[in-house]
Amino acid sequence: MPEETFTPLSDTQTPPTYRFFNGKEWVVSKSGKTTELKSPIDGEIVGKLQLVTHDEIDAVLEKAKQVQPLWEATPLHQRVKVMHLTADWIRHMEDYCTSLLMREIGKTTGDAKSEIVRTADLIDYIADEVISLRGETLDSDNFPGFEKGRTAIVEWVAHGVVVCIAPFNYPVNLSASKIVPALLMGNTVVFKPPTQGGISALHLAQLFIKAGLPEGVLSVVTGSGEEIGDYLVTHKHVNMVAFTGSSDVGVHIATKTGMIPLLFECGGNNPTLVLPDADMEPTAREIIKGGFSYSGQRCTAIKYVLGTQSTLDTLLPIILANMKDTVVMGDPRSPETKLVGPVISEAAAAKVQAAVDEAVKGGAEAVAGGHTKGNYVEPTLLKNVKPQMNVVATEVFGPVISFIPVASIDEAISIINTSTYGLQASVFTKDEGTGLVIAKKINVGTVQINGSPQRGPDHFPFMGVKHSGLGVQGVRYSLEAMSRLKSTVINKPS
């Protein structure tokens, strides 16, 4: 795809200063303030993002509110067409978006490419699915004491204006996963991308516009969450907030918004329970992939492994042996790098290292890694970890896996269920029946049996409990969450 597609997004300086999208055009903010984004790979400046003003947020939301009924009245097949066109534009731009994503957030080429491809596939799938979403009619005489004569027409209708907020680690995919179902269900969207990752997200937004969204249906406001977040989510024109990010920010937003629908994907701190009968080779490979992909910066990353002392004594050497070929830390642009590149910033690396240091001080042992240089955190395995250590009690967003010996399955379940998080968990065993029994007792959104925690395939339901989320996502579930049921009852005059 020719680069001029993205021309309105920024000026022509190097590094470019990006604009925000007010629903009609790409503009510079009146604030006169910008934020500089550095690549986590080498500190090179990727570009600058506008800090929008409150007046600009007011104007964008006013417009979104005004055009929403018109957009909801637009025939569904037209809305579907715009989404399929967007998916086509993304595929056309695959290489450009992949290299931008890699530079902006430090993903390996493979991971960045897979995020872009998956996003196009997701958009197509949601656009296909929405066609089969229907309401229903209900007759009154089904309920005891009621005669025939009343009919309820139950329809899916839009919430109104939805604010979509995405995190740095999947700034393209987790933006589309909100924007697309929201728009298809007739909502208008005000999109707040993450600051780091924001440039890739702006490019995604441009492709929606390019595909033909009418004026005001989608707008994009940039600026740090700290500076504009509260104003945005508490605005009187906002009817719903769809957010992905940390549990701390999720809890903060939830306390601010009041009584509007919220769809939240928050932090995960995902445990893996390995039973003595597990097939240790594939289990080891799943733990490596689950813990170290994208340097452990995934909400579904494996963070700690529970097993009896003898199970862990068997498993750890197999993991270490497998890591030799499968985990190589380095510049994510290099084909030699496998799974682990830089974490998003030096501050993030320091936070991870502090949790590792605290664990080691408290008696844990680093059997691999344990050190940080700049924002490169070595792939780290910690053994003899205790559940109350920060490396387990909090979400450590880096390539660190902790191993906790337990005396019994019940003890492991109790540790998992005591956590403030509840996104996913894994159980590894050759006996799927036992896996199912254990899964029933674990209080998380999803339990994976013989697989590492993961979001896909994207039409499966995806949800967290406790501080890991609110509501359910995943193609059909997202469409339903981005709308509400409305009932109209026709009464027969007596």
Ligand code: NAP
């Ligand atoms: P974050 O710091 O919580 O930020 C997430 C988004 O919220 C960003 O766009 C951020 O903007 C914005 N934000 C910050 N403060 C805000 C406020 N007061 N009001 C409104 N918005 C605000 O998270 P992150 O570091 O980007 O992402 C990593 C976290 O996301 C991890 O905890 C990870 O587990 C979680 N995550 C969860 C899932 C899931 O599906 N459960 C998926 C991916 C990631 P700025 O960037 O401008 O600060």
